[in-house]
Amino acid sequence: MSEVQLHKTPLHALHLELGARMVPFAGYDMPVQYPLGVLKEHQHTRAQAGLFDVSHMGQIRLSGSAAAQALETLVPVDIIDLPVGMQRYAMFTNDAGGILDDLMVANLGNDELLLVVNAACKEQDLAHLRQHLEGQCEIQPLFTERALLALQGPAAVTVLARLTPEVASMTFMQFRAVKLLGLDCYVSRSGYTGEDGYEISVPAEGAELLARRLLQEPEVQAIGLGARDSLRLEAGLCLYGHDMDSTTTPIEASLLWAISKVRRADGERAGGFPGAEQIFAQQHQGVARKRVGLLPQERTPVREGAEIVDASGKVVGKVCSGGFGPTLGAPLAMGYVDLAHTALDTPLNAVVRGKNVPLKVSKMPFVAPRYYRG
Amino acid sequence: MSELRFTEDHEWLRSEADGSVTVGITAFAQNALGDVVYVQLPELQHYEQGAEASTVESVKAASGVYMPLTGEVLEVNQQLAENPELVNEDPLGAGWFFRFQPADADAVAKLLDQDAYDRLIKANADA
Incomplete structure (x- = not known):
């Protein structure tokens, strides 16, 4: 106990x-x-x-x-x-x-x-x-x-x-x-x-x-x-401590949408929050890695912590959340991937138990939201 | 049908008439795992006892299924590829994992019988 x-x-x-x-x-x-x-x-x-x-x-x-x-x-x-x-x-x-x-x-x-x-x-x-x-x-x-x-x-x-x-x-x-x-x-x-x-x-x-x-x-x-x-x-929603933490910025976490227009670099009340300069610089110059959606092309679930490799076997990222989507009827994941590999449909692999599981960079959400907007 | 034998890893084994042995996971194991969404079945090859022959993925986590005895895998349950939920629905029947030829034909009888396995489960529950 x-x-x-x-x-x-x-x-x-x-x-x-x-x-x-x-x-x-x-x-x-x-x-x-x-x-x-x-x-x-x-x-x-x-x-x-x-x-x-x-x-x-x-x-x-x-x-x-x-x-x-x-x-x-x-x-x-x-x-x-x-x-x-x-x-x-x-x-x-x-x-x-x-x-x-x-x-x-x-x-x-x-x-x-x-x-x-x-x-x-x-x-x-x-x-x-x-x-x-x-x-x-x-x-x-x-x-x-x-x-x-x-x-x-x-x-x-x-x-x-x-x-x-x-x-x-x-x-x-x-x-x-x-x-x-x-x-x-x-x-x-x-x-x-x-x-x-x-x-x-x-x-x-x-x-x-x-x-x-x-x-x-x-x-x-x-x-x-x-x-x-x-x-x-x-x-496609982030879980704190898994899909983002104190070492990831909103830009890397693909959460730019959550930064209000008036608080952005060209907004009326630009900045004035911790790390504003770093975040604006990333927004302007780009980031080295980003959170993307990933769809395994086999039925093998790909879980948090799995390494993501490109066709040559070079490590280009890591899975931050993954599992099986009952509504999707298939496995799904999110991961941080080097910017060069973040375009939609980019083929990648996750290493699961020593074997490559093919992945595709996917749009999120994986299942269409049904929020009531009136 | 011959009586079942069990391992401490919550696998069941059933000796078939031809000397081969069918393997699956117990009702206790599937209940502990939760909904099974994927089973990676073994290759048709020789495995040593204790080798990770198969992996069962539930909605929660991946768990290894270990080779209960040294032997050669002869057949895998292809149904599980499309219907992994059979492991939950019928763990001792349609949810079987694989059939193998043990290197030592007498080894199966030395595994836990139903009473010993039930005591193990009870001890786990009381721990």
Whole structure:
């Protein structure tokens, strides 16, 4: 048995009751799968609706009239003009332009922002915020106060609208304070599966009540981290610590789209975040390597850490995430590859158990997203 | 049908009438692996006991399947190439991996019998 005491989310007992297989993840005892199994959980989410416990992620509230301005000094993203009731993807950068964490930022109105950060990074993120923003805004971690549920899939809207009809009219990345079963929740129309759906921030003490209510709906199945990983991989979405980290910049990670226009070199509020010069230089001069999608041309899954070689056998990259895509019906991967080999359809090989598995550089997402844009 | 024998690596073996031995992974093993998405089958060749003859890939990870006894692989289950889920659905039947000719015909009987294997599983579960 492990000596390390794992944290538990407010849904821990429910996971056990549902027969989940639990694994340690980012310091938490989390469900990797339920009796249905990863493949069927994945398919169920794409066909109907899946309920995910993502309460291990960190929620942090920033408040004060200068909160948006202050946060902009840490992220290459437009926070000042983020409309009330909207959420945006962002990342904390370091002085070298590397990614310290990726996060969601929502504008709650009343000079309040709600941040959702990765579980493994949350203490470090909190320290980072305190170090740089103390005195400019209030920084309130909600790590134990609030749980986070994700309801994902084409039936998510039908299911959640049964609890409160107002969520049906929300569009992708909209954010709203709503009462669900009398609980003060924050709902965003977003997620990390490529499907339409919602993320629901709920007071920790009400999380189990809400989860049980949602699981009573015939369309809803509890989904573990295993399927969450294959769903996000098919959607081409990065997993922090695997597909990017403090040694990769947003340009290398192919996340230029997430750098707001006003914060770019030619923008009205250019720079002003850590590593801006390095990131702008890379944008201008190009990078040595980039994250690309990779499709194995055989059924062999190609996994994280596999070396990527060109036709001559020279190492030109490394796989950062890989596995089997149940919706794609085939293996899929992402990797960092030397720039000369990043063009679409470039043939490459991954070395798996000493043998070459042919790959093709592919566009991402691998499975078309179905976000609801109204 | 002859009774099954087992290895500590959670493989099952069944002696066939012609002296060859069919190999697969146990229900316990497939359950632990989760959904199987790919099986790399062995070559039709000689393998030493303990050699990694085959690899089974689940949605979670790749795991080696080791040659339970020294011998020559005679046949592989081609069905698994297109339908790897057979390993989950019918691990002791349609989900077999390969058939081989053991170098020592008496070696199979010395492996774990059903009772010994069940005790091993129970010990693992209690650990």
